[in-house]
Amino acid sequence: MAGTMQRSRSLPTGCATAHPIWSDVMEINYGNTIPISTIDWHGRVSIVFFLRGCPYRCPYCQNYELLKENNMVDVSELEKSIKKSKPFVSSMVLSGGEPLAQKAASMHLASFAKENGLLVGVHTNGFFPKVMGEMVKEKLVDKFFIDVKAPLDDTRLYAKAIGCHDFSLSLKPETVLENVRQSILLTLESVDIELRTTVFRDFIGSVDDVSGIARSLLQLTGNRDVPYVIQQGVPDNAMLESMRSMEPYNRDEMLELAMAAHEFLDNIYIRTREKGNEKVKFESI
Ligand code: SF4
Numbered sequence: 509m510a511g512t513m514q515r516s517r518s519l520p521t522g523c524a525t526a527h528p529i530w531s532d533v534m535e536i537n538y539g540n541t542i543p544i545s546t547i548d549w550h551g552r553v554s555i556v557f558f559l560r561g562c563p564y565r566c567p568y569c570q571n572y573e574l575l576k577e578n579n580m581v582d583v584s585e586l587e588k589s590i591k592k593s594k595p596f597v598s599s600m601v602l603s604g605g606e607p608l609a610q611k612a613a614s615m616h617l618a619s620f621a622k623e624n625g626l627l628v629g630v631h632t633n634g635f636f637p638k639v640m641g642e643m644v645k646e647k648l649v650d651k652f653f654i655d656v657k658a659p660l661d662d663t664r665l666y667a668k669a670i671g672c673h674d675f676s677l678s679l680k681p682e683t684v685l686e687n688v689r690q691s692i693l694l695t696l697e698s699v700d701i702e703l704r705t706t707v708f709r710d711f712i713g714s715v716d717d718v719s720g721i722a723r724s725l726l727q728l729t730g731n732r733d734v735p736y737v738i739q740q741g742v743p744d745n746a747m748l749e750s751m752r753s754m755e756p757y758n759r760d761e762m763l764e765l766a767m768a769a770h771e772f773l774d775n776i777y778i779r780t781r782e783k784g785n786e787k788v789k790f791e792s793i
Pocket of ligand 1: 562565633
């Protein structure tokens, strides 16, 4: 889990700034960095930071090394990386792990990126709506990429997806679902969002599962145009060893899943190893 960092808000003396740097000196429970990425925010070139810790234990997690141990580094190291990448990127993405488990670190990095003229995106599992609300209020984020791991009214399936069974996670799925719903609602009107599901054969992502997710999103948002991405899960490096031999869905199967979601949503993308990020054109299928 995240380190115990305290927030202390500091404003430069006598200087009005739209994005004050949050906390003067702090350590961050840090995973790693991609200095230049074109796949973590499609359409943009980003520097990506992976922060450690997450309240979930999704059996398919590819980054589970980030859930094990702490690695505290001084925030100035990450600031230096931002400065280095700045000439080549237009945005910074916080990913993980669950970056918002480290509220002060996320707010600090977001405000530092903003001060340096970068847009800010956050990959999140939606468990921390209050942190998201605060970041929205402070105008620290331009886009949230929010996981929707199962239908938002199906506690049994959500519990399975986040590892309640396989890893004896003690989180209450009802609380998780309420938090994810709140996260989506509070960001829907204020910043760009992408809602996304990573699908794994025989685990999460049958036609019924994806149809249920799309139905629950329409029910929650009342908006058929909310951007929804179905991501091809590749389980080679899944946390749960028994998942690693599962065959990923192929592109045709991904399109079938998109068709199932299309009963409820119109703005659907699939993301595959074969073809990357594609907006699904239903009229040509
Ligand atoms: S896949 Fe699940 S466990 Fe892994 S970082 Fe994301 S939300 Fe956390």
